Amino acid sequence: MMSSDGAVSALAALAQGHRLAVYRLLVQAGPAGLPAGAIAEALGLPNSSLSFHLGQLNQAGLVHQERQGRSLVYSADYGAMNALVGYLMENCCRGSESCAPAGGCASEPASA
Amino acid sequence: MMSSDGAVSALAALAQGHRLAVYRLLVQAGPAGLPAGAIAEALGLPNSSLSFHLGQLNQAGLVHQERQGRSLVYSADYGAMNALVGYLMENCCRGSESCAPAGGCASEPASA
């Protein structure tokens, strides 16, 4: 269940050019995700800047963080996006025809 | 076709508590929309503040503005939301199974 504050956090996290690029990159990378270094190189961002933005996305619940050896691997949380869109479109048009809840990607391919 | 800047504008427009509330109200109001005054009353916002936020939503293309007599009636643009979600999920998981483009609400009930 998405709260207003949660939705604002998620939207604010995406409402920034670099973070939007990071998120889209992770969406396209799929469940395996990408290590921070690969993201920094792909987007040409300084490490400190990227770390700040990844932190924002993580705190908003849009991405997950997992350590693999020396690397921190980030991956998109598709379920969070689906919840966000569901919140935005909640009770769309007071439930009239041609208003269906949006479904994006499978929430979690293998785990939980 | 949604650009990165357009997506950032739309997300930034929604990434604010009052504006998110306004937008959801308009989504639920349906294509008929609501006059600014009704929105101000429903959300308890000062006129100048609401006008500022409506301007942001309008400039981001998320809502339409139409004069009806003395009132300015605002309505949600469902097509813009669909385009935004499409942009966010573009090429999701590199096109593997269980990744479908999200469809939200009908774009435009009667006009254009």
Next chain:
DNA sequence: CTAATATTTCCAGAATCATGGAAACGTCGG
């Protein structure tokens, strides 16, 4: 034309956010 209604624009102060270099932190190999 004047008054009343509906909404926007103007403005300045307060609060929040983004940036990137340098230093600190966890992790691995020898």
Next chain:
DNA sequence: CCGACGTTTCCATGATTCTGGAAATATTAG
């Protein structure tokens, strides 16, 4: 233990955003 690697935290500066009262701008009625 030590050096190298990958990433985060710290910090100050500059830029952007939000707020709401008062004045200005449309629109309609008499």
